Amino acid sequence: xxxxxxxxxxxxxxxxxxxxxxxxxxxxxxxxxxxxxxxxxxxxxxxxxxxxxxxxxxxxxxxxxxxxxxxxxxxxxxxxxxxxxxxxxxxxxxxxxxxxxxxxxxxxxxxxxxxxxxxxxxxxxxxxxxxxxxxxxxxxxxxxxxxxxxxxxxxxxxxxxxxxxxxxxxxxxxxxxxxxxxxxxxxxxxxxxxxxxxxxxxxxxxxxxxxxxxxxxxxxxxxxxxxxxxxxxxxxxxxxxxxxxxxxxxxxxxxxxxxxxxxxxxxxxxxxxxxxxxxxxxxxxxxxxxxxxxxxxxxxxxxxxxxxxxxxxxxxxxxxxxxxxxxxxxx
Amino acid sequence: xxxxxxxxxxxxxxxxxxxxxxxxxxxxxxxxxxxxxxxxxxxxxxxxxxxxxxxxxxxxxxxxxxxxxxxxxxxxxxxxxxxxxxxxxxxxxxxxxxxxxxxxxxxxxxxxxxxxxxxxxxxxxxxxxxxxxxxxxxxxxxxxxxxxxxxxxxxxxxxxxxxxxxxxxxxxxxxxxxxxxxxxxxxxxxxxxxxxxxxxxxxxxxxxxxxxxxxxxxxxxxxxxxxxxxxxxxxxxxxxxxxxxxxxxxxxxxxxxxxxxxxxxxxxxxxxxxxxxxxxxxxxxxxxxxxxxxxxxxxxxxxxxxxxxxxxxxxxxxxxxxxxxxxxxxxx
Numbered sequence: 001x002x003x004x005x006x007x008x009x010x011x012x013x014x015x016x017x018x019x020x021x022x023x024x025x026x027x028x029x030x031x032x033x034x035x036x037x038x039x040x041x042x043x044x045x046x047x048x049x050x051x052x053x054x055x056x057x058x059x060x061x062x063x064x065x066x067x068x069x070x071x072x073x074x075x076x077x078x079x080x081x082x083x084x085x086x087x088x089x090x091x092x093x094x095x096x097x098x099x100x101x102x103x104x105x106x107x108x109x110x111x112x113x114x115x116x117x118x119x120x121x122x123x124x125x126x127x128x129x130x131x132x133x134x135x136x137x138x139x140x141x142x143x144x145x146x147x148x149x150x151x152x153x154x155x156x157x158x159x160x161x162x163x164x165x166x167x168x169x170x171x172x173x174x175x176x177x178x179x180x181x182x183x184x185x186x187x188x189x190x191x192x193x194x195x196x197x198x199x200x201x202x203x204x205x206x207x208x209x210x211x212x213x214x215x216x217x218x219x220x221x222x223x224x225x226x227x228x229x230x231x232x233x234x235x236x237x238x239x240x241x242x243x244x245x246x247x248x249x250x251x252x253x254x255x256x257x258x259x260x261x262x263x264x265x266x267x268x269x270x271x272x273x274x275x276x277x278x279x280x281x282x283x284x285x286x287x288x289x290x291x292x293x294x295x296x297x298x299x300x301x302x303x304x305x306x307x308x309x310x311x312x313x314x315x316x317x318x319x320x321x322x323x324x325x326x327x328x329x330x331x
Numbered sequence: 332x333x334x335x336x337x338x339x340x341x342x343x344x345x346x347x348x349x350x351x352x353x354x355x356x357x358x359x360x361x362x363x364x365x366x367x368x369x370x371x372x373x374x375x376x377x378x379x380x381x382x383x384x385x386x387x388x389x390x391x392x393x394x395x396x397x398x399x400x401x402x403x404x405x406x407x408x409x410x411x412x413x414x415x416x417x418x419x420x421x422x423x424x425x426x427x428x429x430x431x432x433x434x435x436x437x438x439x440x441x442x443x444x445x446x447x448x449x450x451x452x453x454x455x456x457x458x459x460x461x462x463x464x465x466x467x468x469x470x471x472x473x474x475x476x477x478x479x480x481x482x483x484x485x486x487x488x489x490x491x492x493x494x495x496x497x498x499x500x501x502x503x504x505x506x507x508x509x510x511x512x513x514x515x516x517x518x519x520x521x522x523x524x525x526x527x528x529x530x531x532x533x534x535x536x537x538x539x540x541x542x543x544x545x546x547x548x549x550x551x552x553x554x555x556x557x558x559x560x561x562x563x564x565x566x567x568x569x570x571x572x573x574x575x576x577x578x579x580x581x582x583x584x585x586x587x588x589x590x591x592x593x594x595x596x597x598x599x600x601x602x603x604x605x606x607x608x609x610x611x612x613x614x615x616x617x618x619x620x621x622x623x624x625x626x627x628x629x630x631x632x633x634x635x636x637x638x639x640x641x642x643x644x645x646x647x648x649x650x651x652x653x654x655x656x657x658x659x660x661x662x663x
Contacts, residue, residue: 168351172636175598176616180632183620184359259475266477267602271617286480290606297487304480311475319471 029324036320042313046126053127097298109302112285113292118299121280122306128281129310132196132274133262139200140261141254144207149238149246151208152215163212170205174264177202179273190273192281199261199268210253214246221245256318259311266307282307337651341644352636353406357399360625402629411633412626414619421630425612429634431501432611435603436596438531440589443538448585451546456573458551466543473540479602482533486606489529499608502526530607534599538592545588549581556580583654590646597635 030036097110097118109118151162169177178198182190185198218224219242227237268274269283270290277284282303289299405412411421454466490498501523502511508519553559554577562572601613608614612631619627 164347164351167348168355170594171348171352171640172355172632173594173598173639175601176632176635179601179616179620180356180359180628183623184362184625188623263475263477264598267479267598270477270479270602271605273620283477286483290483293483293487294491297491300480300483300487304477304484307480308472308476312471315471315475 030320033320033324035316036324039313039315039317039320042309043317046130046310046313049123049126050130053124096296100298110296110298112288112299113296118302121285122282122302124280125282125285125303125306126310128192128275128279129262129265129283129307132192132199132265132281133258133310133314136196136199136265137203137254137258137261139196140203140257141207141250143200143204144209145211145243145250147204148208148211149215149243152212153219153234153238153242159212162208166205166208169202172202174199174202175267178264178268179271182268182273190276192275192279195265195268195274199264202264203257203261206257207250207253210250211243211246214249215242218242218245252318252322255314255321259314259318262307262311262314334648334652338644338648341647345640345644348640349637350403352640353403353633354399356629356632356636357395357402360629361395406633411630414624414627416619416622416624416627421627424615424627425630425634428610428612428615430503430505430611431609432597432600432604432613434501434503434527435530435534435609435611436593436600438527439535439538439596442531442535443542444589447539447542448546448582451543452550452573452578454543454547455550455554463547466547470540470543470547473536474544476536477602478533478537478599479606481536482530482603482606485529485533496529497526498529500526501530501607501609530603530609533606534596534603537599538596541592542585542588545584546581549584550577553577553581579653583650586646586650586653590643593639593642597639 030040097108100110107117107119109122111117112121147162147166151159151166172180178195181198181201182194186194224237224241227241232240265274266283266286269281270287272287275281275284277288285303286300289296289303293300402412409422411425413419414421414424417424450466454463457463486498489496502519502525504519504523508514508516511519511522513519513522554573556577559572559577562576563569567576597613600611601616603609604611604613605617612635616628616631616635618624619631
């Protein structure tokens with residue numbers, strides 16, 4: 001842990017010029033920080049799996065022609081490829097994991113009640129969970145940055161109006177807001193795309209608040225005044241000077257927020273308002289396995305562990321980044 | 332400003348937010364492609380005449396802003412509308428379901444506070460020792476694991492495998508023991524606790540982990556404060572320093588976080604009530620969503636957001652009450 005370093009730093013004022021010049025120093029600190037390094041390992045591992053599933057899917061599509069997503073179909077033989085179904089009575093349904101007495105290495109984590117290989121589904125589940133987590137956080141980050149920067153830079157009634165709106169959105173618990181949004185906007189048939197937008201909107205307030213408070217301090221800097229005096233347009237000042245200089249603390253928060261997003265999307269899919277079957281998604285898999293909780297215990301175990309490891313990676317990295325960038329970001 | 336005036340001021344401040352919430356939920360509910368009537372009548376063989384009848388019955392043939400004003404007029408009088416699917420008053424439906432949710436959320440908080448504060452303090456005191464490392468790993472796992480999955484695992488271990496604790500529903504302490512066939516109040520109390528333990532832990536773990544992390548950081552910072560150095564220089568015993576000086580200051584951020592995290596806890600209640608089959612507000616919300624019962628959805632969203640707003644106000648007031656440095660509301 002970089003506790004020793006953070007102490008030394010905490011004497012200097014956070015959010016001043018060092019942040020801008022310190023990108024290389026930051027990278028060095030991240031490399032030295034055990035927490036951040038482990039977080040990075042886990043994230044790389046999960047991203048590598050995601051990349052593999054994407055490439056694998058695309059390669060297969062190239063090879064096998066017009067199959068919508070061959071690799072995914074591999075994991076979902078019954079829904080998309082009825083012809084792949086083993087003859088009745090011979091389906092490998094409910095095979096236990098390999099370490100179980102009745103298990104085999106053909107299905108390391110066993111199969112689900114539809115005979116789909118669980119390991120493949122867990123691996124492909126990374127694709128949905130990670131991409132949804134990243135996309136939704138990015139959406140919230142962009143939205144929040146715009147709202148926060150505009151509110152903080154202009155101040156006055158613009159600030160009041162935007163911040164009241166942000167407070168309103170913030171007052172509705174994210175999960176509730178996202179469910180209401182996805183269900184109503186999709187007209188009663190929710191899916192992942194609506195979930196991403198919903199999560200993005202629900203996270204605008206947190207990012208808007210951080211950006212705004214950063215902008216408020218950056219706004220008073222001499223170089224902003226200089227730019228204004230030189231006749232640079234407001235829009236360009238915000239885009240070129242204000243936002244880049246307010247970004248460091250937001251990046252830390254965004255990293256931690258990816259974990260929260262994945263957590264929420266898992267809950268969303270678990271309730272049936274996120275990814276829909278047969279898409280392999282960890283939350284969706286937990287929902288499906290919920291009805292088999294008593295007979296097939298392992299079905300409920302693996303997706304949860306996958307979610308936990310992924311989120312832990314982002315949290316570890318976020319913690320390390322926090323120590324490296326700014327020790328006092330919490331308050 | 333006195334504490335009473337500050338309290339009034341904070342509540343008045345909440346009014347625009349509450350109005351904003353009502354607008355937001357109303358707009359969301361009306362964003363639906365097609366119209367609410369078609370959603371309501373999903374699965375019903377409805378002809379044009381029937382649709383028009385339903386529209387007229389619920390005033391849906393009128394423009395949105397008129398309907399919103401109507402809805403607000405009702406809200407002010409405590410009328411939250413009518414649940415189409417259940418043919419019941421939304422307000423009374425919510426009133427009958429709010430108890431279990433409050434019981435669940437408050438006990439989850441109690442669990443989180445009782446565990447996180449001592450653990451956080453010990454971790455801060457024994458910084459970088461094994462205890463600290465273990466507690467930080469536990470906290471990391473706590474913030475990284477979905478609450479509903481913890482719930483499922485707890486059910487599998489303690490209800491299914493070991494058979495120690497029940498896995499579904501709550502026993503309401505406010506009902507009389509006879510309803511459950513309990514032998515007196517002691518058994519009633521024990522059963523209440525036994526039913527509450529698993530959902531409480533499932534919902535409270537995230538809170539516990541978050542608070543533990545904050546408590547640890549705050550205590551470390553607080554123990555490095557000038558006043559602690561001064562107290563040490565005066566020869567004040569370490570225990571007293573920990574208990575009196577460092578502790579009190581470190582609790583202030585905890586109060587704020589408890590308030591803000593209510594949002595996560597209320598959202599989490601939907602999941603936990605689903606997993607544990609608890610007939611609370613979260614479960615009602617889930618059912619309302621499945622049935623697209625939009626008056627009920629709006630009502631529950633309003634109530635949950637209001638609970639959050641009130642929770643934040645209460646913690647703000649508690650903060651102002653405890654921290655002598657706060658001058659009520661004059662900053663900002």
